[in-house]
Amino acid sequence: MATDFRKKEQLPELTDQIVSSYHDIGTINHLGHCPLPSNDDVISIVQDLKEVIYPGYGRRQNLHISNVMYHVGDLIDSLHDRLTEQISRALRTVHQLRNKSGCVDGHDFEAIGQDKAISFLETLPALRRIIASDVQAAFDGDPAADSLDEIIFCYPGLEAVTIYRLAHELLRLDVPLIPRMMSEWAHLQTGIDIHPGANIGPSFFIDHGTGVVVGETCEIAANVKLYQGVTLGALSFPKDSNGNIIRGKKRHPTIEENVVIYANATILGGDTVIGKNSVIGASVSLIKGVPANTVVTIEKPSLQFRDAS
Numbered sequence: 001m002a003t004d005f006r007k008k009e010q011l012p013e014l015t016d017q018i019v020s021s022y023h024d025i026g027t028i029n030h031l032g033h034c035p036l037p038s039n040d041d042v043i044s045i046v047q048d049l050k051e052v053i054y055p056g057y058g059r060r061q062n063l064h065i066s067n068v069m070y071h072v073g074d075l076i077d078s079l080h081d082r083l084t085e086q087i088s089r090a091l092r093t094v095h096q097l098r099n100k101s102g103c104v105d106g107h108d109f110e111a112i113g114q115d116k117a118i119s120f121l122e123t124l125p126a127l128r129r130i131i132a133s134d135v136q137a138a139f140d141g142d143p144a145a146d147s148l149d150e151i152i153f154c155y156p157g158l159e160a161v162t163i164y165r166l167a168h169e170l171l172r173l174d175v176p177l178i179p180r181m182m183s184e185w186a187h188l189q190t191g192i193d194i195h196p197g198a199n200i201g202p203s204f205f206i207d208h209g210t211g212v213v214v215g216e217t218c219e220i221a222a223n224v225k226l227y228q229g230v231t232l233g234a235l236s237f238p239k240d241s242n243g244n245i246i247r248g249k250k251r252h253p254t255i256e257e258n259v260v261i262y263a264n265a266t267i268l269g270g271d272t273v274i275g276k277n278s279v280i281g282a283s284v285s286l287i288k289g290v291p292a293n294t295v296v297t298i299e300k301p302s303l304q305f306r307d308a309s
Helices: 011-024 039-053 068-099 109-121 124-141 148-154 156-172 178-190
Strands: 231-233 266-268
Touching: 039 068, 039 124, 039 156, 039 178, 068 109, 068 178, 109 156, 124 148, 124 156, 156 178
Parallel strands: 231 266
Antiparallel strands: none
16 A cells, blocks of 8 residues: 555644643653653663572573672672662652752752662562562462472562562662552563552462452561452542542551462451451452451352253
8 A cells, every 4th residue: 555645744733733732731741851760771670680589590590609699799780870870860750749840950869869779779688588488488378389490480479579579678768659660560560469568578479360459558467378369459548628539548458467368359448457367268358357267258159050952
């Protein structure tokens, strides 16, 4: 099919209309000299952090104790520089938004970004211990798994939890934007949505995983297991006298230790507490807490069979 070049003459006018909309609708464009955090760079940082967390499982193999120091040293040096840049960009962006100002030079965002980058990198040894407990919990909780290697290579739940734990540490350091960018990328990759603000204890296992949602103010203790489709969400969003959502309130449930929540269960509300050692059955919906050592199930529906011939 031949190109009609007469129709292409309309494109400059169309371009003018689009650019004019940038003046009229200024809320969804960022035009200025202060760069935003880069989504591609944040994802690259996540991939390199996984190389540090799981050495030998990623891009670089044939690692051993005599060369791993050089490999990790190069990664940490690069991560320091890239984290400093992305964190400083995020800090500057949020400062602009909150103060409704232009590009600000009076604050040393790069120095603050470097401090936060180093503080974050210092958490990695302790994070590896917690993530190792997550890997072990997945192996102990799934008879289909043949090895820890299989868990690390193949389980989307571990992928989502690993990135959550990294993002959570950045959020604890008051790093804006980047933790959500990380967790939403994990959501895209795995179908598992864990807000970096949730507090999750060690030995956390999500089996299968697709469709799991863990809200921002969830508190999850040690040795908790979730199956696919579980939602730990909010009942409603409280509003102030002007109708604006009140932020910072606990809206999501608390799950105590050794709880198992089966597929498609929904647990809602900031006052909802699931007591330790409890089991929540498939498709159960709860808006109030249950005491420790409780099994909650739906009474079996009656099944009807008929001749299909």
